[in-house]
Amino acid sequence: MRRCLSLLLALFLVLPAPAVAAEAVVSAADPRAAAAGQQILRAGGNAADAAMAMMLALTVVEPQSSGIGGGGFFVYHDAATGAVATVDGREKAPAAATPERFLTPDGAPMGFRDAVAGGLSVGVPGNIRLMEAVHAKWGKLPWAKLFDPAIRLAEDGFVVNRTLNGRIAAMAGLWKDFPEIAALYMPGGTAPAVGATLRNPALGTLLRAVATGGADAFYTGANARALADAVANAPRHPSALTLDDLAAYRAVERPPVCTTYRLYRICGMGPPSSGATTVFQILGMIERFDMAALGKDNPDAWHLIGEAMLLAYADRDAYLGDSDFVAVPVAGLLDPAYVKTRSALIATDRSLGRYEAGTPPGAQPRTPATPGEDGGTTHFVAVDAAGNVATMTSTVEGAFGSQLVANGMVLNNELTDFTFAPEKDGAPVANRVEAGKRPLSSMAPTIVYDPAGRPVFAIGAAGGKTIIMQVLKGLVARIDWGLDAQQAVALPNLYFSGTALVVEAGSPVEAMTPALKALGHAVITRPAWGKANAAGWTAAGWAGGADPRSEGVALNP
Template identity: 50%
Template sequence: MRRHALLLLPALLLASLACQAPALAQMQAAPEAATGRSVRSLGTAQRYMAAAANPLAASAGREILRAGGSAVDAAIAVQLVLNLVEPQSSGIGGGAFLVHWDEAARKVTTLDGRETAPAAAKPDRFMKDGKPMPFREAVVGGRSVGVPGTLKLLEEAHRRWGKLPFADLVAPALKLAEEGFPVSPRLNGLLAREKDLPKNALAAAYFYEPDGKPRAVGTILKNPAFAATLRAIAAKGADAFYKGPIAEDIVATVTGHPSNPGDIALADLAAYRVEEREPVCGAYRVWRLCGMGPPSSGAVAIQQMLGILEGQDLRRMGPGAEAAHWFSEAGRLAFADRNLYLADPGFLSVPVTGLIDRDYIRSRALLVNPERSMGRAKAGDPPNKRAGLLAPSDGIEHGTSHISIVDAAGNAVAMTTTIEDGFGSRLMTKGGFLLNNELTDFNFAPEEDGKPVANRVEPGKRPRSSMAPTLVFDAFGRLYAVVGSPGGSQIIGYVAKSLVALLDWRMDPQQAVDFGNFGSRNGPTELEKGTEAEAWKAALEAKGHEVRLLEMTSGTQAIVKTPEGFLGGADGRREGVAIGD
């Protein structure tokens, strides 16, 4: 009976896409979604839910859940569809972090599918004439490409928690690649602003018209090359990507760039491994939060911020300048520690337990003056630290997406996935997918003040990230929320804001993700233009904050579990939806 249902998946997907017509119409009627917020309705469901950055991707996840698939099964289908419909953000040419909740085993597991530096990489990779290269010069071409990890991550997660055959999870994306999908307003707008992507012949032929204009909104875009890649993956699994013709093409694409070649070798692809990391878990009031540890800095920084905020009555304060002051000061302190101590744990001892130690965080909270901004925070002295290294790189990760899913058995996935910058390295393979520029998340300068930088380039190393896929549990250990966001180093603030909005301000998940973004990365206090947060500028400046008004395009996906079912929020700054049955 189940197999019969699986054979119907492509047909079910097409039917579901027809049901998604209102959402697609909303996307096409609201091109401002590329830079501002558009109205989203709170998603509701009783049995399961999928939230993703595009309706076609979320719909694919829901169809897998309808067919009896697990949260991991649905995440795989969502990711492969996102590779098509949101190619600027993620895909099999990039990397990801996955946080999984196994309801039956009552266990959180975190898997690291972050890209790695090739074996030939050297610490001065991004130095030129004794100085760090300009960012754009470093990004475009093969030099910035790390060994992709996403597909290996998906395969490993499926091996552990998958229920349906992997080939069936490929089917929704394969159908869309062969039959086509409409170009969304966001994709069209980003293509129109892109200067480097049209210089790649394969990308230009796929994304642009012969006259150089981007494919218009609503244009049906087919990707037969990616369809062939998906058929190979469905037949042979991840080995089809990491060995053989697809791998050879990746190497040729990276090493053959005419002006900025890279050095990935077939041996680098064949040697890639997913790492299981220890979850970073900590308390916030009555809640327990679990997330991804190093090489991601997300969970550590968020738990530091919330630990500092825990001593304040944020519910009484409500959203406003007073809360934004405390939130920004907490961000300064967390980023000061993040920038010094966090990097790939395979290459240095990272004092995670010290950084999230409750007494240490309380000592940091005492540094906050309720009436005056500290300006710039200094790193603290956590227990178990290792001295002598610096890690000052911020990371970009603007080409990132987040997936939140809960299945009918109560299992959950929070997965943040990236190709780093928008459209990655601007290199498209013959297999129909873009390659990441993840190596530019390393610090460009290998030393500062005569000291080695912790986040410097080294062979086989994984660059530091800010991605923060997060699970929230209530006082009884029951899953309560699944949250995460794209946004580079601003991810930390975006997720922390959403958690405060959910847990302290009692917003529903749609209100929480849509609420104006704000915070500090140990520099100016940043407030999102055109939102509620902009009104706090004068009050914060009166407390000594240097305030900048910015476009802060988060893409947060949040699911909250209630006694009646699920509530879902998809960030109105992008095109996503939260849907289920």
């Protein structure tokens, strides 16, 4: 059985060549973005510089997923101090937002897809203020230098790949109501062919303005007016996002959330991200099991991961939100005694079948309420020769965000990450809409430290709420199963629908379906998904990994 599964794994994964182990590495979901990071490292920049250049380049070449019209989370290991820091560049709800924002006139929650397109879903973008904070604290090269690769891509043009072609083609019907984005990405009325060249001169002009004028050139003046006008005059759900909303936005450096797992210290992003808290809770629940002995080809290992996943997501839906607005019991959710009680619910020979939120220490009574979360987003990693490590997840939320464009940039639909119903069972929902609030996220940029305190692995992913499981899988693959960065991100993914396990079609885990069903699981098969990027330390230096399900690559300087 084990030999058959190994053969299936070999057939399932056609791995891209990993970056050769070296002192430095970058990895991104698009080769042009990885090349931008590589260029910055070659010019003498550090990991923070490279990450910001990749974020800007992805604005141009991956507009369906991320960019300066959206936000992100940044995690950084500073080699000079040995400290890990996190920066929250998550979008905010405008001052006009109320808890009833996504309710229909009769008080029912709007349909998710209806809410996405148009002005109602747009939050104040955070990525440029995040970049400002990162560059001020850790940047090495001049601010303007980091814009060079993105400006060149916008003005000289870039080649349409299969992913962008497919995403544009899928938007043809919707874009009949959004002529501005259609004119930009569907000139002539059809999706540009794979291999065609696209240019975005308006975005190039905006990037030049911000390169010269700093972050204020984005959040005030002409660009702020263009952004506010795009939301106010949206073809659907015109809304108020004001000049004051934009001018007031600041990225926030927050304390990292850290845990230990088998002697390794692992750090990530706290609320309003649920990523680190949920990933770490799953790790804590499976730590009592000998995952290394079970191995990646054993259905029992995936059963244990699946049970811990369902328990942790139940807690996530009940307790996570923006800690500036609600009390989020992060310490309680990760409290060893509490995690032990949750782990005790997991049996090795059967599924639990019912997965409800627990009561962690310090938690206020809550009713679970699951927000919608789309599957856009992107991730990138940079490590420099000095030992600095940057890992960042960036997003405009769904495919092409709100479908609105201002100065060539796609505007996010991040506010649909809020829970639409503001109350449940008479109690306020933690992730309900409120003015100035940041919506809950699953983004999970993560850094792993070995027992000697050295960073040895950095990872993150894209894909809505599946991000948590892509990162979790990568951490288990690295720490328990001894896989390198490329092998770790390439492993099959596991998720859930209701209480059923969702597995990738054609993968070794799909072949385990009979064994998982024998343990009491319902199993659903879906086409392969995943978009993770990572970098890991090896005996020869750092090597990158890029998800083979994406067009990403890892490059050395």
